[in-house]
Amino acid sequence: MGEVRKLQKKLRQIENLELKVSLTPEEAVKVSKKAELRSRLAELLLQLSGPQQTQYIVGEEGDKMKRQVESRTEHHTDHTPAVKLARKDHQETEDKTKSGAEQEIKERETGIQSQKLPDPDAEFSSLKALWEKAKFRLRTLKGHSDIITCVAAVDNLVISGSRDTTVKVWHVPTATEQRNLGGHSGGVTCLSTPPAEYCRKLASALHLSEKERFIISGSTDCCVRIWTLSSGQCVKSIYTFNAVTSLCVIAEWEGYIVTGSDAGKLQVWDWLSQENRQSVNVHLDAVTTLQSHGPLVFSASTDGSVCVWEVYDGAAEPLKQIQHWGSEVTGCSRIDDVTGKLRLSARGDHIFLANGRSSIRVLNWRTGTMRRLTNHSSTAGVTDCVNQIPGLLVASCFDLTSGGNTLNLFSLPECRYLVSLTSSDLSRILCFAAWLTPSGGHRWVTGGRDLTVWEQLPGNGKKRGDVNAKRDSRLDGLLAESDGDSQEESDEDDDDDHDDDEDSTITDAEEVSGSSWLRCVLQ
Secondary structure, X not given: OOHHHHHHHHHHHHHHHHOOOOOOHHHHHHHXXXXXXXXXXXXXXXXXXXXXXXXXXXXXXXXXXXXXXXXXXXXXXXXXXXXXXXXXXXXXXXXXXXXXXXXXXXHHHHHHHHHHOOOHHHHHHHHHHHHHXXXXXXXXXXXXXXXXXXXXXEOOEEEEEEOOOEEEEEEOOOOEEEEEXXXXXXXXXXEEOOOHXXXXXXXXXXXXXXXXXXXXXXXOOOEEEEEEXXXXXXXEEEEOOOOEEEEEEEOOOOOEEEEEEOOOEEEEEEXXXXXXXXXXXXXXXXXXXXXXXXXXXXXXXXXXXXXXXXXXXXXXXXXXXXXXXXXXXXXXXXXXXXXXOOEXXXXXXXXXXXXXXXXEEEEEOOOOEEEEEEOOOOOOEEOOOEEEEOOEEEEEEEEOOOOOXXXXXXXXXXOEEEEEEEXXXXXXXXXXEEEEOOOOOEEEEEEEOOEEEEEEOOOXXXXXXXXXXXXXXXXXXXXXXXXXXXXXXXXXXXXXXXXXXXXXXXXXXXXXXXXXXXXXXXX
C-alpha cells in the first residue's frame, strides 16, 4: 500500500510497544524512531493535501469562497433584463390582490407553528458557543507506577485502578491520595461504584454504617474484591477462576455483579452472598466492556461482537440474551492492538463503539443498523474511549502523526460536533469518567500514562484555563450510513495483511481524498 498507511501502521505498533511493561533491545530501537516517522508522515500528508484543497475547502477558506460566490450572484442580478423585472412587478401586483382574510389566517398559522416548534439550530448554536468558551483547570494526580486502566468517581473522590496492581482513592479538592488499596496480585482492569441503596444493603449485612460506600475491582489475578470507601478494607473477595477483564453492577431487584473474562465468559454473582448464579460462554475473546442500564446489560468483546442481555430476577439464570451482533455487523472485526479493547457506551436503542479507529460506530442494537460518526479529520486518529454525559457524547482522540490528544464533544441525541478540548500537557487518554458538581459544573477524570482531573471553571471568572477549546470544521458532518468497515479502514486492514505489497494500485492521493471526513463534508 501507500507510504502514508505504512507509516501510520508503524506508529500504531510503536504506540503499542510504549504501553508494554518492558522492551527488548529490538523494540527499543523501533521506539527510538518514532519522532523520525512522525516527521516523515506529517511531511507526506502536507504534500498530499495540496491537490485536494481546491476541491474540498472547509473552514475560513470555504466561507471566503462562499462570500465571493454570493457577491457575484448579487452582481449578476443587478443586470436582470427589463422584461423579467416587468414580469416580476406584475406578479407582485397579483399577489397583493389576494384576500386579506387569507393572508391573516396564513400569518396566524405561521405564528402558531413558530411558537410550538423551537429552532434546533438555534439551540445547537447556543450550546456550541457555550462550549467554545469553556475553561477547565487540569490537575495531575501522581502515585501510580504503571498505566491507569480504569477510573470511577464518588462525590469528591476519584478511584483509579492501575496495571501496578493497586486501587487508589483520591480527594479531588486537595488533589491528594487518600487511600491505597493493595491486595490484588495482578493488574487491575476494571472498577465499579454501586449505587448508595445497594451499598446500604451490604453494609447492613456486614454490620457497617448505613452511609458506607463500596468499590468493586477486578483483576487479572482472577479475583473480584469489594472495598469500603471509608477505611479501604477489603470486605469480600470472589475468585472467578478466570482473569477478570470487565465488570458491572446490576442495580435492579436484589442486585448482581456481572464479570467478563479474558476468554469470553460472563458470570453473574449475587450482590449480598457473592454466590455464582450463572456462567455463560458467549464471546470468542476477552470481554472488554460491561455496562448496565436498568434491566439491560451490554457486553462487548475484542472479537468485535456486542451482546444485549435482559435481567430476570429470581430466575435460575438471571441473564437472558436478547440480541447478539457479530463483527460482520459492528464492523469491529479488527480491534486496534494499541489498547486491545472495544469500548462501548449505551443509552436507549443506541450503542457507541470505540475500537481504535478514527470514527465512532453507532449501533442500533434493536435493528442492527450501523452508522459512523467521524471523530478525527484523517485516518491517523485513534479513538480509545467514549462516554456519555447528559446531553453530551465525549470521545477521546489520539493523533498518531503529532502525538496530540483531544476530547471531542458531540451534542446528543443529534450527534452534532460541538468542540474539541486539548492541552499540550495531555497524555494519551485510555479511560474516562465524568460527574457534575453541586453547582452544576463539569468535573472529569482521564487515565492513561497520567491520571488527570478536569475541573470546569466559572465562565465569568478571570482565571485562565489549562485547556484550549477549538473547532475542526472537518468534523461537522452528520452520521454516515455504514454497512461495514469504511473505505479507509478496509484499506488499512489490507495493509496490515500485505505490508510488503509494493504493487498496490491505490495511491496516497486517493487515500487522502477518500477519507471519511471528506465524505462527510460532501454530504
